[in-house]
Amino acid sequence: MTGCWVPVPEGSHFPADNLPYGVFSTPGTPPRVGTAIGGHVLDLGAVLDDDVFRTGSLNAHLAQGPAAWARTRERIAGLLSDERHRPAVEPHLTPLDEVTLHLPFEVADYVDFYASEHHAAALGRILRPGSDPLPPNWRHLPIGYHGRAGTVVVSGTPVVRPRGQRKDPGRAAPSDGPSRRLDVEVEVGFVVGVPSPLGTPVPAAAFADHVFGVVLVNDWSARDIQAWEYVPLGPFLGKSFATSISPWVVPLAALEAARRPVPVQDPPPLGHLRGGGDWGLDITLELELNGEVVSRPPYASMYWSPAQMLAHLTSGGASLRTGDLYASGTVSGPGPGQAGSLIEITHGGREPIVLGDGSKRTFLEDGDVVTIRAFAPSVSGGRIGFGEVTGRVEPARPRPC
Incomplete structure (x- = not known):
């Protein structure tokens, strides 16, 4: 859109060619x-x-x-x-x-993927040292899990530290209590508008026929609870306590200038994952902890595109519903300062972040405030923003007797 009579401050997330x-x-x-x-x-x-x-x-x-x-x-x-x-x-x-x-829309279903090769490999090196950091299926399909739609919350909603079982290294049995390794995951989410029939897969080429727009996502993660529970069926209580999203949905129409090819995929994708590789997006994210930017993950480095994620999500016959949300998984880049989670930034908690006030963090403490922002190029040659998603960590609450 050229020209706008509404004043737009310098650096605004919401110029006239955004309209979220x-x-x-x-x-x-x-x-x-x-x-x-x-x-x-x-x-x-x-x-x-x-x-x-x-x-x-x-x-x-x-x-x-x-x-x-x-x-x-x-x-x-x-x-x-x-x-x-x-x-x-x-x-x-x-x-x-x-x-x-x-909350900008009623969330029907929520699925979270694992689409960053850099994040998946970094976690593999931390959690499975000495073995191949990527599981054998990783480059063949977008790995994901079904989350809990009812705990998707809008930015600003406090995040209560979850309780659960965690097994400390060297101990024979697990213990139960508040998570000691509460983490963040910088993600990009995709909002489905047009549903699809049960039993009918949606091809990657039909991505823009079904997906309306994009939100920012913080998929809060209790790493200690997650590590104990995820074998053999995957994340459950370590993920289900809260997923925060930004209050503004940026339409795909505002992101035409941000479209990029995804990185080279080797081996070539199988049939249902072809045709979606031109939906890489040049989005730069910021992870801020207590007012200090600690990382800038680049979404353009993601291995699997949102079109391929959608195609895989429905390839077994699952239907889409209006209000479905699916997220990219943690966005991490190949370089220093580009990791999208604390477990990566601190190398599994071994190398704490030192903040400007001298305090140190390996994982989140009560009272910490986490904010994620993002920007993308606009069709007019400037940039658009996605607003922000913010959450403050509150202490764990006692369980009822």
């Missing part, structure tokens, strides 16, 4: 759908006179599909670029610092 969607409320009013522009949110139900946006969820709009998504984006762009619309539209702009942001 979220759900907001103001004191005394119900949640409804809006789009972020500069330092404001625009009430879409009011300016478009459409009940789809007067609900407290994006799901109704997500289900309408690509043609409706494109028409709506074009209408919003027209309202914000043409000064003649200003008198009617301006009363429905509210400063972002005056609104409460909510």
Whole structure:
């Protein structure tokens, strides 16, 4: 979109060629759908006179599909670029610092992948020293697990330290208690709009026919609980206590300038995973711990694309539902300062991070605040942002007797 009569501050995440969607409320009013522009949110139900946006969820709009998504984006762009619309539209702009942001869509299902070769190999070297860091299936398919949709929470929701069983090295039996190795995972999530029939796989080439947009994800992980429980069936309580997402869904339409080929995949993907390799994305993420950036993971280095993840997710016949969320797994790059989890940054807890105030961290302590941000190139030659996803760690709560 060229030109916009709404002021956009320098460095804003939300210039005119972004237009992400979220759900907001103001004191005394119900949640409804809006789009972020500069330092404001625009009430879409009011300016478009459409009940789809007067609900407290994006799901109704997500289900309408690509043609409706494109028409709506074009209408919003027209309202914000043409000064003649200003008198009617301006009363429905509210400063972002005056609104409460909510979970932007109702999460139907949640799946988390393991799509970064650099992260998977780093974890393999930490957890399985002396053996091949990647399992034999890793380069043949996007590995993933089914998460818990009911514990997906919006940015700003406190994260309570989970309790569970963990087995300390050298001890014969496990113990039960609060996690001692609470970690973060910097991830990118994909929001499904258009459903698919049960038993009908979705090809990688149909990615943009089903996926509406992108959110930031922090898949909080209790590494000690996870390490004890994940054999033989994989993550369970070590992951299910909270997954935080950003409040703004950036449409795929805003990410055209960010598209890149994925890295060379060797061996070549099998049939159902072909055709999605042009959906690599040039997104640079930031991991901030207590106000200090400790890592900048590059999403462009991810081995498996979101189109391939979607194709694999449905390849066995699983259906898609409006509001499905699937995430990339931890984003980590090949270089120093590009790891997307503390277990990698601290080499399994052996090399603590030293923060600016002199404090040290191997894993998260109560009171720690974690924030993830991200930026991508825009179609106008600048950049767009994804907002941020933030969570503060609260102490474990006692179990009922």
